[in-house]
Amino acid sequence: MGSVLGLVGSARRWGNSELLVRQALLGAREVGAAVEAIRLSDLRLMSCSGCMRCAIGSQPCPLDDDVSWLIEAVQAADGLVLAAPTYFLAPAAVIKLVLDRLLMVMGRLSAPLPAARPALTIATAGLESWQGVALPFLNALAGAFGYRPVDSLLALAPGPGEVLLDDDLLARVREAGRRVGRGELESQPVSLNVCPICHSDCFRLEGARAVCPICGREAAVEWQDGRLCLSFEPVSGTGQRWTPEGLRTHTIEWVQATGPRYLQHRSEIKDRRAPFRDMDLDWLCPPAPNGT
Numbered sequence: 001m002g003s004v005l006g007l008v009g010s011a012r013r014w015g016n017s018e019l020l021v022r023q024a025l026l027g028a029r030e031v032g033a034a035v036e037a038i039r040l041s042d043l044r045l046m047s048c049s050g051c052m053r054c055a056i057g058s059q060p061c062p063l064d065d066d067v068s069w070l071i072e073a074v075q076a077a078d079g080l081v082l083a084a085p086t087y088f089l090a091p092a093a094v095i096k097l098v099l100d101r102l103l104m105v106m107g108r109l110s111a112p113l114p115a116a117r118p119a120l121t122i123a124t125a126g127l128e129s130w131q132g133v134a135l136p137f138l139n140a141l142a143g144a145f146g147y148r149p150v151d152s153l154l155a156l157a158p159g160p161g162e163v164l165l166d167d168d169l170l171a172r173v174r175e176a177g178r179r180v181g182r183g184e185l186e187s188q189p190v191s192l193n194v195c196p197i198c199h200s201d202c203f204r205l206e207g208a209r210a211v212c213p214i215c216g217r218e219a220a221v222e223w224q225d226g227r228l229c230l231s232f233e234p235v236s237g238t239g240q241r242w243t244p245e246g247l248r249t250h251t252i253e254w255v256q257a258t259g260p261r262y263l264q265h266r267s268e269i270k271d272r273r274a275p276f277r278d279m280d281l282d283w284l285c286p287p288a289p290n291g292t
Contacts, residue, residue: 002078004028004181006037009084009095016124016163017083020173024081024120027177040094048100055103056259067101079118079180080147082138086125089132102144118185119147120176126158136200136214143242151176151188152199193230216241
């Protein structure tokens with residue numbers, strides 16, 4: 001038995017997200033896993049400045065915060081439980097903030113990446129029709145860390161703690177926690193027209209194909225029994241974004257390659273930027289705290 005780490009992406013203590021993480025960790029503990037948890041709101045997390053030092057130059061991030069510590073803690077675990085609330089069609093902002101900083105992981109791809117490990121992702125929301133892309137973003141974060149979601153679910157509970165009133169939900173989360181604790185990697189079946197990798201139901205159409213914008217998985221668009229259906233039969237070269245090979249290819253062939261390309265054009269860019277330097281532009285700022 002290994003270790004399972006719970007990540008709570010909500011600033012509300014004892015809210016629905018934290019309670020479901022605790023429920024999953026109870027399940028993992030029942031099968032002998034050691035469990036720990038982190039509230040992302042407790043960490044010092046700064047926004048990525050886009051300097052690209054980590055991805056292109058393989059240098060340490062210049063931002064002095066807790067992201068490096070967080071990456072080490074997540075990568076040291078054998079299983080992951082991640083939950084966050086849905087705010088305006090997407091997860092709480094801390095999820096995207098951490099995801100933006102994971103170029104730091106890509107900058108380490110010269111070293112062997114660990115094998116895929118199981119994850120449970122949970123998006124909490126009040127209304128199903130307003131879930132937006134919360135769950136796909138949670139699965140993107142888990143995938144970027146090197147985890148494979150074995151179960152991914154939307155928990156509907158408008159008020160704080162209302163998840164405790166849903167016995168079926170609690171049973172599913174506890175069992176999923178057991179599966180993560182045992183190291184199982186087989187994913188739960190998904191609904192029709194839902195991406196089997198990241199559970200997204202939003203797709204970009206390219207001719208007769210549908211492409212998942214989160215994980216890159218492709219599907220054939222077919223007409224069956226009077227309705228459109230997506231066929232996710234295995235297609236060579238698709239659905240590889242969150243594998244070690246996919247991340248390494250993207251980092252080396254695209255991200256790192258932007259450095260030399262930029263240097264070739266840096267002088268021209270500087271010349272073309274000159275008119276903007278002379279532009280008279282008023283920048284709006286909020287009033288100072290003392291009202292001056």
